[in-house]
Amino acid sequence: MTTQSCKTALMAAGLTLALAAPSFAETVLIYGEPGPNRGARAEATQWFADQVAEQSGGDLRLDINWGGALFSEKAAVQSLRDGVADLGSVIGVYFPQDMVAYGIADLPMNNPDPWVGMKATDDLMRNNESIKANLAAQNLVYVGTYTTSAVQMGCKGPAVKTVDDIAGKKVRGVGAYGQTFRDMGANLVDMSVYEAYQGLESGLIDCTQTYSYLVAALKFDEVFDSYTFIDWGQIGALGIMMNKSMFDALTPEEQEVIMTAGEGLADEFGRIIGQANDESIKILEDKGKEIVRFSDEDRAKLTEAGQKYLDEWAGRADAAGLDGQALLQEYQDLIAKYAAEKDEQGYPWERG
Incomplete structure (x- = not known):
């Protein structure tokens, strides 16, 4: 056999082997994150990405684009619908109509515990058929949720010790919480928390x-x-949405991986945010700052004052084809359910 014949034979054999070898295709999903790659939420987002890779055996991988590289927080919903990213973080307050169902988690009700709030929100968004249909019509699928944890107040000058002390204060507040502070006599100032x-x-x-x-x-x-x-309510309409067309293109096994990792987010972020909250309070205590706790009576007054914003939300939900009052009742029942679970069993990361 000539040298050229040997080369040709080897090339043919190599081609045959290459064609016969199994193909291991990794699916890379593009994730859009408006926030930076630091802090508690970034840690939880990376945990979610790691879980997707681990549970899929490496078949699925998330490419996270941090810091608004793909879209800003105010363009997230449209960007995800259009496939600018396959999935990403959405802050519901910026989309009062599109995310009206998710907005239930931002309402000022008796819902102070971060883990309880996230579990109730996740359960509702994941399992309520009318909410799933509302999102599907927007080419979106709900995946998982975060939270800010409970709404609190920090002051320079005299402390706010009761609801009566709110009157006359110049307060930075957002959403229904800020509007309730205004209703109770505060002078509401429009600025971001980063400007505070x-x-x-x-x-x-x-x-x-x-x-x-x-x-x-x-x-x-x-x-x-x-x-x-x-210790009132929380801003909880903050989570992960996915482009439905991309979700539907995944295998059932891959879909399950995404949803299972998303469901675990409440437990993991609950652990992270609890630790971060404790560390911050210790900093204040070590510096001798005045720490005040509202009484149950004062919290009840705030809850009562915020009721009209729940009613307003229910009206907007009705206009979107949802049953607002039924969703409010279901959500409050879920808060009670997970509060009871926490009281009886403790947090998941404490159960051994």
């Missing part, structure tokens, strides 16, 4: 609606003189 440090330092605001983990993240301990545990 400067606002407090300059005297533009006296107090800011906040969440405990942000004390460390935004160095609020440098400007807060007091911290009031309102």
